[in-house]
Amino acid sequence: MSGFPALTSGHRPVGVVSFAQHDNVRRDGEHNDVEMLLPVIAEVFGNVGITKDDVGFICSGSTDYLVGGPFSFVGALDAVGVWPPRAESHVEMDGAWALYEAWVLLQEGEIDSALVYSFGRSSPGNLSEILALQLDPYYMAPLWPDPCSLAALQAQALIDTGRASEADFAAVAARARRSALGNPKAQLAYDRSPEELLREDYEVAPLRRHALPPLTDGCAAIVLAAGDRAYELCERPAFITGIDHRVETHALGARDLTRSASTTLAGQKAGVGKAGVDVAELHAPFAHQELILVDALGLADDVEVSPSGGALAANPIMSAGLIRIGEASTRIWSGLADRAVAHATSGPCLQQNLVCVLEGV
Amino acid sequence: MSERCAVIGIGQTVAKSKREDVSIAGLVREAVVMAVEDAGLTFADIDAVVVGKAPDMFEGVMMPELYLAGALGAVGKPMMRVHTAGSVGGSTAIVASHLVASGIHDRVLTVAFEKQSDSDAMWALSVPQPFSSPLLAGAGGYFAPIIRAYMHRSGAPRDVGMKVAVKDRLHALKNPYAHLHLPDISLQMVEDSIMLWDPLHYLESCPSSDGAAAMVIGSERAAAQAETDTGRRPAWIHGMAMRSEPTMFAGRDQVNPQAGRDCAADLYRQAGISDPRADFDMAEVYVPFSWYEPMWLENLGFCAEGDGWKLTEAGATSLIDGGDIPWNCSGGVLSSNPIGASGMLRFLETALQIRGEAGEHQVPDARRALGQAYGGGSQFFSMWVVAVDKP
Numbered sequence: 001m002s003g004f005p006a007l008t009s010g011h012r013p014v015g016v017v018s019f020a021q022h023d024n025v026r027r028d029g030e031h032n033d034v035e036m037l038l039p040v041i042a043e044v045f046g047n048v049g050i051t052k053d054d055v056g057f058i059c060s061g062s063t064d065y066l067v068g069g070p071f072s073f074v075g076a077l078d079a080v081g082v083w084p085p086r087a088e089s090h091v092e093m094d095g096a097w098a099l100y101e102a103w104v105l106l107q108e109g110e111i112d113s114a115l116v117y118s119f120g121r122s123s124p125g126n127l128s129e130i131l132a133l134q135l136d137p138y139y140m141a142p143l144w145p146d147p148c149s150l151a152a153l154q155a156q157a158l159i160d161t162g163r164a165s166e167a168d169f170a171a172v173a174a175r176a177r178r179s180a181l182g183n184p185k186a187q188l189a190y191d192r193s194p195e196e197l198l199r200e201d202y203e204v205a206p207l208r209r210h211a212l213p214p215l216t217d218g219c220a221a222i223v224l225a226a227g228d229r230a231y232e233l234c235e236r237p238a239f240i241t242g243i244d245h246r247v248e249t250h251a252l253g254a255r256d257l258t259r260s261a262s263t264t265l266a267g268q269k270a271g272v273g274k275a276g277v278d279v280a281e282l283h284a285p286f287a288h289q290e291l292i293l294v295d296a297l298g299l300a301d302d303v304e305v306s307p308s309g310g311a312l313a314a315n316p317i318m319s320a321g322l323i324r325i326g327e328a329s330t331r332i333w334s335g336l337a338d339r340a341v342a343h344a345t346s347g348p349c350l351q352q353n354l355v356c357v358l359e360g361v
Numbered sequence: 362m363s364e365r366c367a368v369i370g371i372g373q374t375v376a377k378s379k380r381e382d383v384s385i386a387g388l389v390r391e392a393v394v395m396a397v398e399d400a401g402l403t404f405a406d407i408d409a410v411v412v413g414k415a416p417d418m419f420e421g422v423m424m425p426e427l428y429l430a431g432a433l434g435a436v437g438k439p440m441m442r443v444h445t446a447g448s449v450g451g452s453t454a455i456v457a458s459h460l461v462a463s464g465i466h467d468r469v470l471t472v473a474f475e476k477q478s479d480s481d482a483m484w485a486l487s488v489p490q491p492f493s494s495p496l497l498a499g500a501g502g503y504f505a506p507i508i509r510a511y512m513h514r515s516g517a518p519r520d521v522g523m524k525v526a527v528k529d530r531l532h533a534l535k536n537p538y539a540h541l542h543l544p545d546i547s548l549q550m551v552e553d554s555i556m557l558w559d560p561l562h563y564l565e566s567c568p569s570s571d572g573a574a575a576m577v578i579g580s581e582r583a584a585a586q587a588e589t590d591t592g593r594r595p596a597w598i599h600g601m602a603m604r605s606e607p608t609m610f611a612g613r614d615q616v617n618p619q620a621g622r623d624c625a626a627d628l629y630r631q632a633g634i635s636d637p638r639a640d641f642d643m644a645e646v647y648v649p650f651s652w653y654e655p656m657w658l659e660n661l662g663f664c665a666e667g668d669g670w671k672l673t674e675a676g677a678t679s680l681i682d683g684g685d686i687p688w689n690c691s692g693g694v695l696s697s698n699p700i701g702a703s704g705m706l707r708f709l710e711t712a713l714q715i716r717g718e719a720g721e722h723q724v725p726d727a728r729r730a731l732g733q734a735y736g737g738g739s740q741f742f743s744m745w746v747v748a749v750d751k752p
Contacts, residue, residue: 011464032492058605064444065423069488070416071446074737078607085620087627088605088741089452092417092424092444101441101456107463108363134423137479138384141422247440250428265437347427352440 002231005359008242008271010107015230015237016358017113018223019326020044024187024314027123028217033062033072036219037079037119044115044221048233052080055223056111058088059102061095061118062318065130076119087111094118095220095322096245096283096344096354102224103240112229119219120318127215127317135348136250147285147348148212152204154257154349155288159206161258164291166206170194172287173210173312180309187314188214211287218316220323238329238340238358242270245354250347257349263296266355267341272297278337279304281324283344285311292350293343303341307331321345325356332360365752366461367595368712369468369587370400370577376540376697379478380571385425386432389474392573393433397470400577401590404434407577408466413443413453413473414701415736418485420476433472445603447647447736449473450574450704451743455601458578458745462598467580473705474573482569482700501566501650503738505558508652511616512560515655517670519560522651523551526565526695528679529648533692535680535721540570540697565651565695572699574706581751596712596747599729600631603743615739621660624742628731629662632746637731638663641746643680643687643714643724644731645707649694654678658688661733680724690714690722704734708745715747 004013020043022028022036045051052058058080064072073090082088091097095118102114128146135141158164171194180189192210200208223233230237246262246269248255255261267273280303284290290312294305306312308327311320321344328340339359346352372395374380380388397404410433412426422428426435426442433440445452450473457471483499511517530546533539543550546564554563579587584595604624607613625637634640646661648654655669663686664672676682680690689695691710694703711730713719719727729748735741 009465063424064416064418067490069490070418070485071737073444074446074608074740075493077605081607082605083607083610085604085606085618085623087603089443089456089603090445092426092442097441101459104456104459104463104465107465108459110363130423133421134427136428137420137422137425245439246437247427247430247435249431249436251431262437346424351427351430 002361005239005241005361008274009244012107012109012226013239014103014106014224014226015234015239016222016325016329017225017230017234017237018044018047019329020047021185021220021323021326022218024185024216024218024316026187026215028121033076033119034079037076037117040219040221041079041117044223048223055113055115057102057105057114058086059098059114059116060090061093061098062120063092065133066120066317067124094318094344094346096325099222099322099325100243100245100354103243106224106226113223113225115221115223117221118319118322120316121217122215122317123217148204148207150348151286152207155206158258158288158292164288167194167198168291169211169287170197172290173197176306176309176312179307180313183308183313185314186309187216189309189313207286213285213311213315216314216316218314218319220319220326222322222326234333236333236360238332238360240356241359242357244269247352250351252349258292260292260296260350260353263293263353263355266353267297270355270357272341272355272357275339277303277341278339279307279328279331280341281308281310281328282306283311283321283324285315287312289350297341321354328358332358363462364464365581366458366578367584367597368576368747369579369584369595370396370402371709371713372396372399372575373538373706373709374573375538376570376572376699378570380476385420385476386429388476388571389429389472389573390432392575393470393472396575396577400587402468402577407434407468407470409439409460409469410435411441411443411453411457411469411471413449413705414475415447415449416485418480419482419700420479445736445741447700448704448734448741448743449736450702450706451708451732451734452603454576454705454708455603455743455745458598458601461578461580467583469578470575471578472573472575473702475699475701476571477569477700478571501558501561504650505561507615508560511652511656514616515667515670517655520548521655521670521673522560522565523548525651525654525673526551529689529693529695531681532690532722533696536691539692540568561650567649567694567698570697570699572697572702574702574709576709576712594716596715597751599746599748599752600628601745602628606740608738608740616656617660617666618739620740621735621742624744625661628744628746637661638686641686641729641731642727643690645691645710646688646733647694647704647707647735648689649698651695654688680722687724690719690724704743707734708732711747715749
């Protein structure tokens with residue numbers, strides 16, 4: 001037992017004590033969501049020697065549109081096996097927000113641990129078309145703008161400010177994919193120079209292929225534990241000392257796309273700037289978005305950014321945010337970092353953002 | 362270290378088949394403006410927004426809360442989106458209440474909606490999935506065999522469901538927000554309506570509605586402020602519970618699901634309820650098909666197993682007949698069904714009763730009320746207890 005860190009958010013220390021993720025792949029056509037989740041749930045419990053019967057709450061994140069049917073979370077619950085019946089909830093959001101809901105419940109002190117998981121596959125449909133249905137149904141969706149085109153508008157706006165160039169995007173992508181070579185779960189990893197990447201053709205100008213995330217099938221799970229229970233399950237829990245999330249207007253024309261005001265606000269509320277940061281796992285599906293996020297969070301030059309490769313190495317939709325929290329936690333557990341920042345995003349061009357500060361004692 | 366919390370603001374739209382005069386944003390805006398003003402607040406006072414709705418295919422917009430952030434006054438704030446099938450309206454209110462009970466926020470706006478006329482719920486429920494048998498009959502077709510099992514098990518006479526259908530529509534005549542106003546409703550009229558899924562006649566089924574419901578959940582401090590500012594008393598939350606069980610496995614009792622019984626037991630423990638029929642003054646319970654009233658009377662412990670239909674038959678659940686435990690005085694889901702909001706309307710109506718503001722469908726001196734919602738194939742439950750007295 002080594003005590004607990006000072007908290008910026010909440011009043012009860014809650015730690016990430018276990019994390020598991022599926023291999024991130026372009027297409028897992030052999031398994032449905034339940035079958036993909038089963039080994040991940042088994043691993044996340046097995047890591048800390050507990051079962052579903054030991055957690056006080058279960059919360060998941062997913063979206064129906066990926067499978068093209070209603071209630072995709074209903075079947076997925078069979079991967080946990082909620083018998084006898086359990087206290088359980090679901091958000092139509094990235095699993096990072098499911099983790100937030102569980103963290104809130106843990107603050108009240110009635111329960112000591114929770115399972116959080118999320119899942120989603122990009123392969124069953126055309127993700128560009130599906131995500132267009134996430135837009136304002138009256139004025140935007142009928143134009144079918146795909147996420148790459150919207151991100152390209154954002155990237156061009158960033159270039160126009162003079163704060164970044166296409167070479168900067170290539171540098172982000174080269175570093176992320178090189179980092180991913182050390183991540184056995186990564187989908188896209190390579191060692192190529194920014195100069196080589198800049199010779200690629202544009203997908204949607206000013207974004208070349210390297211600046212785009214891969215299409216990924218995947219899922220992930222985390223176990224949270226509060227107070228002493230965290231130390232019973234983990235030698236060095238990654239305690240959540242600050243967590244906050246904020247949303248911006250959906251109207252792209254009403255936002256400064258080159259800044260992420262919601263990330264800045266969430267970062268301030270989560271106390272990112274209260275002390276030095278060793279590592280930051282940022283959910284930046286497009287290379288230029290990492291630059292915007294680093295700026296929004298005020299991260300210093302010496303912060304190691306997305307050592308897992310981030311969303312540029314694997315972008316399992318609805319799980320990529322939760323995975324950032326898991327990856328940051330592994331750095332705390334191993335002692336590679338004492339203070340980490342994890343970030344999750346949702347919506348077009350970084351509309352909604354969650355920031356989580358994790359600390360080891 | 363759970364903090365006291367209460368409903369301090371209430372807003373709802375009139376439920377209708379088609380709200381062609383408003384966009385989705387316009388619909389939710391009506392409810393949230395009403396709730397925020399009802400609490401004597403402005404949007405600047407709201408700390409966070411929690412949104413709920415049933416499957417996104419019911420409107421054809423993926424994660425519509427993103428597009429609605431502005432209309433909900435959520436810009437610059439935390440916003441969450443809950444989806445737990447039909448129970449979602451209740452679950453959403455519970456998630457919002459935990460944001461206050463945990464001490465994190467003082468005033469949280471929660472809203473649930475459905476604009477069914479923008480898409481087709483029957484289609485959305487029936488999209489074929491690989492390796493799954495399609496649910497081509499929609500929810501009624503799913504629940505009818507379970508109802509027949511209940512009738513067989515309990516020996517209930519065939520007209521009990523029709524009595525519920527009449528009773529809830531008579532209640533709805535007293536609720537200006539209800540979708541269905543059928544002044545001529547009678548047992549004969551229900552019996553004469555077309556048989557949809559035996560034993561469910563057309564008039565024993567819920568309608569498809571457009572509508573939204575919203576509440577502001579406040580901390581003890583916020584509740585005191587709201588009471589001073591508005592003169593309306595808070596509806597104190599005495600307990601909240603959610604339970605889920607698997608959809609299908611051998612031995613699952615779909616007539617009287619364990620998850621519902623466990624959820625009620627947890628809730629009653631929190632709220633100090635020992636005899637639900639005596640301890641509650643009224644209940645708003647998710648009854649989308651008539652027979653679910655007697656079934657949930659048993660599941661929620663208002664009577665012994667097998668006796669639910671006897672309460673219905675004796676008029677115990679009728680406000681108009683002066684029953685001792687009126688259920689669904691608002692007209693219930695049988696009279697208004699904006700699916701994602703239907704659960705929240707149950708919770709909202711209990712708060713309205715506790716504040717003594719239910720108008721013509723007010724239960725005299727209602728001091729403690731139960732709100733319940735269920736979803737999926739009755740494997741998801743959410744419930745709460747609100748009361749006049751501070752917990």
